[in-house]
Amino acid sequence: MADPVLLLREEGPVLHAVMNRPDRLNALSADLVDALRDLFTGLYWRHDVRVVVLSGAGRAFSAGLDLKARPEAGPEAGVSEGLVAQRRISEIVIAMRRCPQPILALVDGPAAGGGFALALASDIRIVTPRTRMNAAFIRLGLSACDIGVSYFLPRMVGLSVAADYMLTGRFMSAQDALVHGLARALVEPGDIEAAGAEVVAELLRATPLGLRLTKEALNHAVDMASLEAVVAMEDRNQILASRGPDFAEGIRAFLDKRPPRYGQGAAPAD
Numbered sequence: 001m002a003d004p005v006l007l008l009r010e011e012g013p014v015l016h017a018v019m020n021r022p023d024r025l026n027a028l029s030a031d032l033v034d035a036l037r038d039l040f041t042g043l044y045w046r047h048d049v050r051v052v053v054l055s056g057a058g059r060a061f062s063a064g065l066d067l068k069a070r071p072e073a074g075p076e077a078g079v080s081e082g083l084v085a086q087r088r089i090s091e092i093v094i095a096m097r098r099c100p101q102p103i104l105a106l107v108d109g110p111a112a113g114g115g116f117a118l119a120l121a122s123d124i125r126i127v128t129p130r131t132r133m134n135a136a137f138i139r140l141g142l143s144a145c146d147i148g149v150s151y152f153l154p155r156m157v158g159l160s161v162a163a164d165y166m167l168t169g170r171f172m173s174a175q176d177a178l179v180h181g182l183a184r185a186l187v188e189p190g191d192i193e194a195a196g197a198e199v200v201a202e203l204l205r206a207t208p209l210g211l212r213l214t215k216e217a218l219n220h221a222v223d224m225a226s227l228e229a230v231v232a233m234e235d236r237n238q239i240l241a242s243r244g245p246d247f248a249e250g251i252r253a254f255l256d257k258r259p260p261r262y263g264q265g266a267a268p269a270d
Contacts (some may be wrong), residue, residue: 006035007057013050013208014200015043015101022058027066028114033089036118040095050211051203052099053196054122055106056115064113064136065089089114093121093148097219100212104199106192107183112136117147120156120182123215126195127183131174139169155222156182207246207262213237 007018017039019026026032043049056062096103096118105122113136119125135153138144144166154162157180165172177183187195203211217237221230241247246262253260 004035005029005032006039008039010049013048013204014053015046015049015051016053016055019054019056019062021066022056022060024066024068025060025063025110026056026058026115027063027069028089029066029069033092037088037092037095040092040099043099043101044095046101047208049101050208051200052101052103053106053200054103054118055192055196056109058109059130060109060115061105061107061111061131062115062118063110064115067140090147093117093152096121097148100215102203102211102215104196104203106196107131107133108189108192113140114147117149117152120152121148124199125177125183126185126187126192126199127174127177128187128189128192129174130189131177131183132171133177134169134171135166136169138166144169156180205260207241207244207250207260209244209246210241210250213241 003020005020007016007020009016009018017036019032019036021027021029021032028036043052102124103122105119105125107119107125108128109130109132111119111131111133113134116133116135119133135144135146135149137146137149144150149166150162153166156162161180164170172180172182174183174186178186184199185195206214214237217230217233220233224230224233246260249262250260
């Protein structure tokens, strides 16, 4: 039997998802597209999963759409068929943004085209010296505005910087990603798993509800038209988060200078 195109491993509340086509630089085949879409769509209902770590096997994050595979709906297909095929992949980034778990992308190696889109749709990114990212679509006779790139990139790095990379299709180096604020850290390939584990530990210090509400509110706030609307949402979320036992446990853990134990109620007094 062939190896799964997407390897999933759960470690407590952390789900590790590894794109597993190393011989093709984790290019997005139809099977991998379906697996990613199903994963992130299903995570909306997984309250036991609190953090997702996304990575690629071998020496690449993802080289984007597998151009050597037979296209699901090539140029000869009609408009309707083409739109259906297009939405099969673009729905992945919509599901990534909608799922309540923070997504940490370990971007080691190339992240081109659709791979770039997956990195951008993640919430936090760590890169290595061999990371190279670009909106490859424009170099293939298409528009650079694809799979959410024109939504995410200008919001993260500013319109002028995004225009430079998208209009030319040139590669963004790991150092550039760090300078533009797109990456949290630049580490050696052998250290990326450990660096990711540190981020995960920081994320898990938040209450389960607080983590979910923060991702949801942050993503909505980016698109809201007024301060009043954002504050109204924040006010609601703070009251929701403060009414459960995890809030009391968080306060107690902070005062005791120890890691919190969420899901068990407040710790008893000494």
